Amino acid sequence: MQVLEFKYKAFIFDLNGTMINDMEYHTMAWHSIINKDLGENHSYESVKKEMYGKNHEVLERIFGKERFTPQEIINLSIDKEKRYQEGYIPHLALIDGLYELLEIARSKGVLMAIGSAAITFNINFVLDGLKIREYFKAIVSADDVEISKPNPETFLKAAKALGINPSDCLVFEDAPKGVESAYNAGMKCIVLTTTHDIEEFAEYSNILGFIDNFKNPILKTLL
The missing domain is CATH 3.40.50.1000 (HAD superfamily/HAD-like)
Structure with missing residues (x-):
C-alpha cells in the first residue's frame, strides 16, 4: 500500500x-433457506457469489424474477435476517x-x-x-x-x-x-x-x- x-x-x-x-453468517442463512426450506441444491460457494445487493435481488439472481410473489420475498427476507442475527450475535464485534x-x-x-x-x-x-x-x-x-x-x-x-x-x-x-x-x-x-x-x-x-x-x-x- x-x-x-x-x-x-x-x-x-x-x-x-x-x-x-x-458475511459468513449471511451466506449460511441464505444457504439454509435455499436448500433446506426451498428444496434447492446450491453449494455454499455458489450462494456466496450472490451475497451483494438487496435481499430481493439475491433471490432474483438465484431463482429468476418470477419465482416468488412480493409477499413471499418479504417473508423469506425476514426469516433470513432472523437466522443471520441469531447465528452472528454471539460473535458481534x-x-x-x-x-x-x-x-x-x-x-x-x-x-x-x-x-x-x-x-x-x-x-x-x-x-x-x-x-x-x-x-x-x-x-x-x-x-x-x-x-x-x-x-x-x-x-x-x-x-x-x-x-x-x-x-x-x-x-x-x-x-x-x-x-x-x-x-x-x-x-x-x-x-x-x-x-x-x-x-x-x-x-x-x-x-x-x-x-x-x-x-x-x-x-x-x-x-
Whole structure:
C-alpha cells in the first residue's frame, strides 16, 4: 500500500464484511433457506457469489424474477435476517482496530457515514449492539436507495448527507461490487480482505490499498 498523503474530509464505511466480519453468517442463512426450506441444491460457494445487493435481488439472481410473489420475498427476507442475527450475535464485534480509528477520525474532524446494502434492521442491530451510533453523521441503507451497489447511489447519498464532495470521501469496502460502486461515485477505496481474495479486485483502479484489519499503520497517514 502506498503512503496516503491526501487528507480525506470524510470516511464512508460499508457495513457487512467491512466493519464487522459477518458475511459468513449471511451466506449460511441464505444457504439454509435455499436448500433446506426451498428444496434447492446450491453449494455454499455458489450462494456466496450472490451475497451483494438487496435481499430481493439475491433471490432474483438465484431463482429468476418470477419465482416468488412480493409477499413471499418479504417473508423469506425476514426469516433470513432472523437466522443471520441469531447465528452472528454471539460473535458481534468490530474488526480489530476499527474502534480506535473511529475515535481518532472523530477527534480530527473527519466526518463519517455508513453506506450499506444492509437493511435498517440489520444496521441498527450492529450500531446499537456495539454502541457506536454516535460516530456516524449519516446512514444510508438498502431502504434508502432505489438501486443498490454497484450503482453509486448509496455512496453519493452518503456524501450528500455529510455535505462533502464525492472526491473528498474515502470508502472502506470488502466486496468487488462495493468497490465498483465507489468507482462509479468518483471515490477512492480501501479494501478489507475479509471476504474476497485480492485477485478478485484486479479490474478496479480506485483502490488505494488492501488491509486485513484496521490496525494497519498506513491508516494513520489518512488522519
